[in-house]
Amino acid sequence: MADFETPKFREYPVVPQIKEGEMAGDGPFVSRAEFDTDLGYPGELPEDWKEKTLDKMGDLLGRYRSLQVFMDSCIKCGACTDKCHYFIGTNDPKNMPVSRQDLMRKVYRRYFTFAGKYFPKLVGAVDLTEDVLDEWYNYYHQCSECRRCSVFCPMGIDTAEVTMAAREILANVGKAQKYSNQIIQKVYKIGNNLGLPGPALEGILEDLEEEVEEDTGVPVKYNMDKEGCDALLMTPSADFFAEPHIDGLIGYGKVLHELGITWTVSSEASEAANFGLFIGSYDNIQRVSMRIREAAIKLKVKRIIFGECGHAWRVAYSFLNTLAGPFDFLDQNYPIPQHILEVTYGALQEGKLRMNKEENDHLTMTFHDSCNIARASRMGDYPGGQFDIPRAVIQAACNNFVDMDSDTIKDATFCCGGGGGLLTDDLMELRIKGALPRMEALKQVTEESGVTNIAAICAICKSQFTKTLPYYGFEMDAIMSVHQLVSEAIVMTGSEQEKDLDGTDEEEAES
Amino acid sequence: MSAFYALLFTVAFLVLIIGLTKKIIQYSRVPAPLKIPVTPAPLTKGGVAIRLAKETILFTALFRSNKWTWLFGWLFHVSLFVVLLNHLRFFIKDVPLPLVLLQNVGEYAAFTMFIGLAGLLIRRIFVARVKYISSPSDYLWLILLMVIGFSGIVMRFISHTDIVAVKEFSLGLLAFDWQALPTDFPLMVHLFLVAVLMILLPFSKLLHIPGLFFAPTRNQVDNPREERHIAPWAAELDAEKNKAQPK
Numbered sequence: 001m002a003d004f005e006t007p008k009f010r011e012y013p014v015v016p017q018i019k020e021g022e023m024a025g026d027g028p029f030v031s032r033a034e035f036d037t038d039l040g041y042p043g044e045l046p047e048d049w050k051e052k053t054l055d056k057m058g059d060l061l062g063r064y065r066s067l068q069v070f071m072d073s074c075i076k077c078g079a080c081t082d083k084c085h086y087f088i089g090t091n092d093p094k095n096m097p098v099s100r101q102d103l104m105r106k107v108y109r110r111y112f113t114f115a116g117k118y119f120p121k122l123v124g125a126v127d128l129t130e131d132v133l134d135e136w137y138n139y140y141h142q143c144s145e146c147r148r149c150s151v152f153c154p155m156g157i158d159t160a161e162v163t164m165a166a167r168e169i170l171a172n173v174g175k176a177q178k179y180s181n182q183i184i185q186k187v188y189k190i191g192n193n194l195g196l197p198g199p200a201l202e203g204i205l206e207d208l209e210e211e212v213e214e215d216t217g218v219p220v221k222y223n224m225d226k227e228g229c230d231a232l233l234m235t236p237s238a239d240f241f242a243e244p245h246i247d248g249l250i251g252y253g254k255v256l257h258e259l260g261i262t263w264t265v266s267s268e269a270s271e272a273a274n275f276g277l278f279i280g281s282y283d284n285i286q287r288v289s290m291r292i293r294e295a296a297i298k299l300k301v302k303r304i305i306f307g308e309c310g311h312a313w314r315v316a317y318s319f320l321n322t323l324a325g326p327f328d329f330l331d332q333n334y335p336i337p338q339h340i341l342e343v344t345y346g347a348l349q350e351g352k353l354r355m356n357k358e359e360n361d362h363l364t365m366t367f368h369d370s371c372n373i374a375r376a377s378r379m380g381d382y383p384g385g386q387f388d389i390p391r392a393v394i395q396a397a398c399n400n401f402v403d404m405d406s407d408t409i410k411d412a413t414f415c416c417g418g419g420g421g422l423l424t425d426d427l428m429e430l431r432i433k434g435a436l437p438r439m440e441a442l443k444q445v446t447e448e449s450g451v452t453n454i455a456a457i458c459a460i461c462k463s464q465f466t467k468t469l470p471y472y473g474f475e476m477d478a479i480m481s482v483h484q485l486v487s488e489a490i491v492m493t494g495s496e497q498e499k500d501l502d503g504t505d506e507e508e509a510e511s
Numbered sequence: 512m513s514a515f516y517a518l519l520f521t522v523a524f525l526v527l528i529i530g531l532t533k534k535i536i537q538y539s540r541v542p543a544p545l546k547i548p549v550t551p552a553p554l555t556k557g558g559v560a561i562r563l564a565k566e567t568i569l570f571t572a573l574f575r576s577n578k579w580t581w582l583f584g585w586l587f588h589v590s591l592f593v594v595l596l597n598h599l600r601f602f603i604k605d606v607p608l609p610l611v612l613l614q615n616v617g618e619y620a621a622f623t624m625f626i627g628l629a630g631l632l633i634r635r636i637f638v639a640r641v642k643y644i645s646s647p648s649d650y651l652w653l654i655l656l657m658v659i660g661f662s663g664i665v666m667r668f669i670s671h672t673d674i675v676a677v678k679e680f681s682l683g684l685l686a687f688d689w690q691a692l693p694t695d696f697p698l699m700v701h702l703f704l705v706a707v708l709m710i711l712l713p714f715s716k717l718l719h720i721p722g723l724f725f726a727p728t729r730n731q732v733d734n735p736r737e738e739r740h741i742a743p744w745a746a747e748l749d750a751e752k753n754k755a756q757p758k
Binding site: 015017018061062063064065068069070072077081083093098099102113115121122147151153154156158282317318322326336337376377378384386387 | 544740
């Protein structure tokens with residue numbers, strides 16, 4: 001299949017030995033001018049690339065406190081060195097978070113600090129050459145911006161911030177990544193990452209309506225571009241056709257229907273994902289975000305609800321108000337924006353949803369915390385709600401739930417291996433190897449607790465697991481959406497499921 | 512010799528204060544355009560103060576990360592803190608009671624500081640991953656601090672220095688009234704390296720001292736839905752965009 005070996009499960013999770021140069025290479029496909037220019041990048045290496053690189057670096061150092069402080073404050077203590085899933089899976093020391101940061105820090109020291117200008121060898125500063133840029137391109141595309149290292153760093157250094165800055169600098173000298181830029185361009189031209197045009201989307205949603213009505217006897221609506229609904233649903237476009245994503249979308253529809261919340265998707269903003277985050281471009285994150293504001297105004301909704309997508313929720317929760325706010329035209333009685341899990345959880349708390357957990361009795365679930373939700377956002381009204389709410393919803397829909405090892409969940413969760421703009425076939429080796437720590441934790445609970453399936457709330461995690469699970473000896477459909485479980489268990493008012501449970505004689509039930 | 516040291520410390524003090532102030536001004540001027548606290552994060556400013564205090568005093572993240580590094584690192588920093596407090600007596604004419612009481616503990620802190628540093632150095636040399644990320648300066652800092660600590664121990668326990676004279680020198684420095692300094696070899700080494708450390712601090716990784724408090728990942732409040740967060744340059748950018756495309 002591919003010219004690399006799937007890593008073997010380790011008997012004990014010992015810290016790997018370093019193997020220098022293990023993942024050296026050219027990195028993912030470089031973008032072409034046709035994808036770049038619309039995003040504001042030159043698309044080719046300019047003659048004065050060195051000057052441009054340093055200028056952009058200086059510019060970003062002056063714009064992002066995170067970058068400036070993080071370049072200075074690393075003490076090389078080594079706390080992060082065994083925390084990155086890509087290092088654990090590949091053994092390449094340049095995948096240790098501090099080494100990844102150092103690729104840029106060495107250049108920062110050489111050109112922006114006294115010590116590096118005059119004593120480069122002493123502090124490990126290097127000259128900026130084309131080889132250095134190539135090495136940046138390769139290794140800054142082996143980081144999924146998952147922030148696991150930042151949890152363990154005594155200085156709070158977040159490698160994701162450095163990776164984003166590096167990618168932004170690279171893009172400005174014609175070394176952008178094709179996968180991310182092509183996708184962003186599709187968002188601008190067509191409205192979503194997958195390039196699904198409006199009519200195709202409408203067809204899919206109509207089919208879903210038919211399918212759900214056939215299954216349940218309830219006419220659940222999956223609207224597109226319908227003005228005047230209560231809510232605009234922003235969901236990753238994978239939810240419109242990929243498995244198991246679409247089963248989650250079916251679930252959102254059932255929950256919202258049962259709660260009497262009318263909703264619509266927008267054909268122009270038919271994508272919750274925001275790859276602007278991955279390439280570290282403030283302009284592009286903002287431009288992608290503005291579509292949501294414009295769609296909400298155009299469709300005259302009162303609320304914005306986000307579906308299951310990890311980085312989309314980071315951008316929505318943490319940045320949307322900054323980038324596309326203020327949202328004074330929406331109903332202020334609801335969180336802006338709100339996560340579908342917050343909606344479902346709140347309704348469960350209030351006893352507004354009837355669940356028949358037996359529907360999922362054949363499953364024993366575990367839950368994969370997605371990095372951007374775990375470490376870069378929140379759900380509910382207290383810190384850590386992002387861990388409890390999905391688990392509570394799963395447990396409301398399924399009787400059997402077991403958590404994986406505590407070092408691999410919640411804010412210590414391991415990335416699926418495909419986040420941060422790396423979910424592309426040209427990085428398959430990295431994706432498979434980077435999945436190792438998560439697969440090991442899953443293996444443990446399957447053996448010790450009989451776990452059959454793993455649920456996630458991120459489109460990238462779901463797609464990545466569909467690919468990686470078979471490499472590690474699991475079934476590819478072991479990955480499920482959280483709202484897929486909800487969809488199976490929910491008993492909507494007036495549905496066939498309700499009749500089955502309560503008996504067909506309605507008069508008897510009433511008396 | 513006394514004049515050289517007096518001058519050296521005056522310069523070192525100025526470099527340290529000016530250098531550090533410039534860095535702190537730089538850190539506070541560079542905006543943080545987006546909300547990026549590592550979550551779960553506190554919802555209030557008070558909560559952030561507690562989070563930072565725990566990181567500063569207990570090294571909570573490091574504790575979660577690696578128990579050996581935490582043990583040696585924490586031992587070194589806490590010992591250094593006690594040692595520095597103990598040295599305040601050289602700058603205060605009538606030593607207050609708490610400092611007098613601290614003296615006995617303080618003397619042993621020099622040893623624990625040395626042990627902590629030695630542990631960190633051994634780790635840096637023998638753990639392959641840490642060795643891989645180390646530059647010459649990373650070793651030199653540890654060695655510099657160890658020599659400072661060791662020369663201090665020598666003066667206190669082996670070859671005593673006339674600390675009354677040292678105190679007259681240090682008090683004289685504060686009053687711009689330069690006094691003679693004893694010329695014992697350990698003292699010369701000790702003071703020279705302390706001055707070197709003070710001069711290099713603003714240009715080195717010792718900037719982690721102010722850096723810790725400026726990391727947006729740790730010092731931001733988790734309230735982006737409730738309060739709109741806008742950095743100055745981002746606001747300017749928005750204004751320009753609105754001008755370019757009037758609604």
